[in-house]
Amino acid sequence: MIVAPGSASLENLQAIMQGEVLDLPAGWQAPVEASVGALAKRIEQGEALYGVNTGFGKLASQRIGSADLAKLQLNLLRSHASGTGALLPAPVVRLILALKAMSLARGASAVRPVVIEALLALLRADVLPAIPAKGSVGASGDLAPLAHLSLVLIGEGEAMVGGAVVPGAEALRRAGIAPLALGPKEGLALLNGTQVSTALALAGLFTARMLLRTALASGAMSVDAARGSDTPFDPRIHALRGQPGQIRAAAALRNLLEGSAIRESHRTGDTRVQDPYCLRCQPQVMGACIDQLDHAAQVLQREANAVTDNPLVTAEGEVLSGGNFHAEPVAFAADNIALAVAEIGALAERRIALLTDPALSGLPAFLVREGGLNSGFMIAQVTAAALASENKSLAHPRSVDSLPTSANQEDHVSMATGAALRLVEMADNTAGILAIELLAAAQGIGFHRPLTSSPVLEAALALVREQAAPWDEDRLMAPDIAAVKRLVERGAFAQLAEGI
Incomplete structure (x- = not known):
């Protein structure tokens, strides 16, 4: 099922929950790549950019050196994966993956196309991140649950594969998906958003x-x-x-x-x-x-x-x-x-x-x-x-x-x-x-x-x-x-x- 970013119908969304595979139309990468390039220029100019070369939340005033930008995004995923409770059901996780991919593909988030492709690959392979249901207050995005989702993209966390929960690295290996190395802002873009509350x-x-x-x-x-x-x-x-x-x-x-x-x-x-x-x-x-x-x-x-x-x-x-x-x-x-x-x-x-x-x-x-x-x-x-x-x-x-x-x-x-x-x-x-x-x-x-x-x-x-x-x-x-x-x-x- 091909759905252009920003144009999903309720019927599309329900079909994804029921197992329909999502594809994006040809040419979707162009605005995404443009946003990545625009952000790179701002970083080169030495500007303080929230969550890119600063800390998060109350720590936004803390500048981060260029050598630590990748570590900043990695630390974000690990520290924010603090959910608890039963795991979200598979149909809801499918929809979360699709919503996150379509949102990032709008080209306003400065993430590389490879990040979106990885989300779609998980959905296509039915490798579903194990996301604890509780831990979000619905502002600053659904941070904790989306952190659990995002960990699987980098080969950490856990995922549901064929009804069993396995380590994220094993889930990627079985599906033939390479783990991501996050670029500037990509961890933040993955965590910031209302996709979990919206899917539920x-x-x-x-x-x-x-x-x-x-x-x-x-x-x-x-x-x-x-x-x-x-x-x-x-x-x-x-x-x-x-x-x-x-x-x-x-x-x-x-x-x-x-x-x-x-x-x-x-x-x-x-x-x-x-x-x-x-x-x-x-x-x-x-x-x-x-x-x-x-x-x-x-x-x-x-x-x-x-x-x-x-x-x-x-x-x-x-x-x-x-x-x-x-x-x-x-x-x-x-x-x-x-x-x-x-x-x-x-x-x-x-x-x-x-x-x-x-x-x-x-x-x-x-x-x-x-x-x-x-x-x-x-x-x-x-x-x-x-x-x-x-x-x-x-x-x-x-x-x-x-x-x-x-x-x-x-x-x-x-x-x-x-x-x-x-x-x-x-x-x-x-x-x-x-x-x-x-x-x-x-x-x-x-x-x-x-x-x-x-x-x-x-x-x-x-x-x-x-x-x-x-x-x-x-x-x-x-x-x-x-x-x-x-x-x-x-x-x-x-x-x-x-x-x-």
Whole structure:
């Protein structure tokens, strides 16, 4: 897949995570080589250039002699590789490598083409640096995690090869890649940037979109299970408000429910005037989530194509110190994704609670006959409540936090990396909630037989039934939840609401 630096689409980025190999178009080296030449001239003139012939952070006033410039970059990589925690997953590391290569290839970072080629070679060979997940505050770049990545380029650190973690030198040897000797600024350019937080946030975005589509399918199933009305999804309602996400969500719910015999059976004679909010207000809540995710997608696509290191070298040869490494846009985007993921799960949990309450659903208590002898979905709803509650705590904005670093030189930071990291746990919780709703809604629809739901929702029900039999009497619930959750995570139900 050939992608010009600065022009990657979200589809390109998702494909890279899934294993697609990145190539750059012919001629990409020219602006890169020009920036290297421009920096070399400034060094020859004896100027003090941050991170090139000075120390870093609070040590920027310390000049470094020309004989030590290469050692300066090497020391930077070694000292900054101070991450901790579990390793980032392979798809995220693939995306980090690609984002870093495309950023440097914009020609504003003064790194030689060989550095970019080495990053692309790692990606092509699926040699993935072992990067501890924690240790970045999302300002001055994702320094610690990018240092772990960069060590592999020089034959140090560790990398994942074929599922095993091996020394960096061994990983390069197996792939036939020569270790780099870093030139002026190259270590700094590799470490400075928002590629880790951006890749994590993009991974969270792609998962959140899948969960949202799944929740539209499970929510539509719950409408039929509770014999709810589709009037709240009438396009005239949503046109009068004009919120684009809301209009799209309502259309999706109409499409999912179209052709339901269950719905037709209670168009007349139903004494209920309005359904509870968890059914009736799905377009408003899910639509707001759609809009949040769309905005986050725009921010993250821009960031994925950006140059975010420091200092930058202009086409005219100027060296500019700035702050593009500050990941505040990513932090806000990740926080907004977290809000959407939390709300997707919270609304689904309320639908589960409705289905298990006979006063609201008209179904047997806890969706099982012979209640009392059987507890049915009683504790499955409790599990969903626990997961939804946990997500509420995790959704607290990380971007409002800041701790000064580097002896107060770096006195405001974004916490973007932590903001994006927590999306993994939140998505896992929401996938569990949606699995429980799919099981509960399938059980509820079963009580309306021989009436059928819509063709699309019957297909969703069939997917559930391939993993879990109807609940006739109490049995182990956890295996059923786990089996359906695996389907959720693979996007099996999200495919039924494509286009959102």
